[in-house]
Amino acid sequence: MTEYDNSIQRVKELNTMTKAYQSQNIFFAFGVLCTLTVYNGNRVHALSKAKAYAQEIDRKNRFADAVVIGYAAQQIKHIFVREGVTEAVIKLGDTVxxxxxxxxxxxxxxxxxxxxxxAYLDLGKKSMVTLIASELQETAFTQRxxxxxxxxxxxxxVQLSELCAAMIGYPPEEALTLLDGTGFEAIIVTKDEQVLTTSGLSQKQQIAA
Known part of the structure; x- marks a missing residue:
């Protein structure tokens, strides 16, 4: 390989590294690790605006709960849409x-x-929020x-975050019943390590252990 070929190869490698850097942005906010991955559209502007927005919301809400994180994630999606992004993953902790x-x-x-x-779940054009009981402030409601x-x-x-916060204090079977006819799907893990799902989820999407 000639010196010219080496130079061309190096330029290609740098281009690949630059694209990879622009397509992914990792930062810390809301007490969680946040990852923004953009596959197309105006990557640089979309990522910089989204990160700045998340950090501003974090600054104003030092004790952010799941609903605030869900709101921030939804607003970042709006930023991406405005910037022409159609392929992306927004991950703020357990909000995806x-x-x-x-x-x-x-x-x-x-x-x-x-x-x-x-487990792993295939998401289409959907959002997913996970709330873990042991990480919440304990109340008589959650203890039961x-x-x-x-x-x-x-x-x-936003709706998913609000609903998660409401459901986590219910008996598992009752929590699943609350979702009947709502269009939401759920995976509930009980304290005795059972995994329960809504019927629509088992029909439409695959859970792989």
């Missing part, structure tokens, strides 16, 4: 918004201190519940 083609996302194990996944974690799938991260 998938834009474009379906991608597989992990569901965190509520019994592991490490960020390990006990046998739910270790709730994962909800739907189209709006």
């Amino acid at each position: 918004i998938n834009m474009g083609k379906t991608r597989r996302h992990g569901i965190r194990n509520p019994f592991s201190k490490d960020p390990r996944y006990f 519940s046998n739910i270790a974690s709730v994962t909800l799938i739907g189209s709006n991260a």
Whole structure:
């Protein structure tokens, strides 16, 4: 290989590295690790605006709960749409918004201190929010519940966050009944390590251990 060929190869490698850097942005906000991955559209402007927005919301809400995080994720999606982005993944902790083609996302194990996944779920143009009971402030309501974690799938991260927070204090079977006819799907892990799902989820999407 000539010196010219080496130079061309190096330029290609740098271009690939630059694209990879522009397509992914990792930062810390809301007390969680946030990952923004943009596959097309105006990457640089979309990522910079989204990151700045998330950090501003974080600054104003030092004790952000799941609903604030869901709101931030939904607003970042709006920023991406305005910037012409159609393929992206917005991941703020356990709040995930998938834009474009379906991608597989992990569901965190509520019994592991490490960020390990006990299952993976294929998301289409959907959002997913997981809330883990042991990470919430304990109340008499949550103490009575046998739910270790709730994962909800739907189209709006704000609604999913609000619903997760409400469901986590209910008995598991009753929580699933609440979702009948709502269009939301759920995966509930109980404190005795059972995994329960809505019937629509088992029909439409595959959970892979």
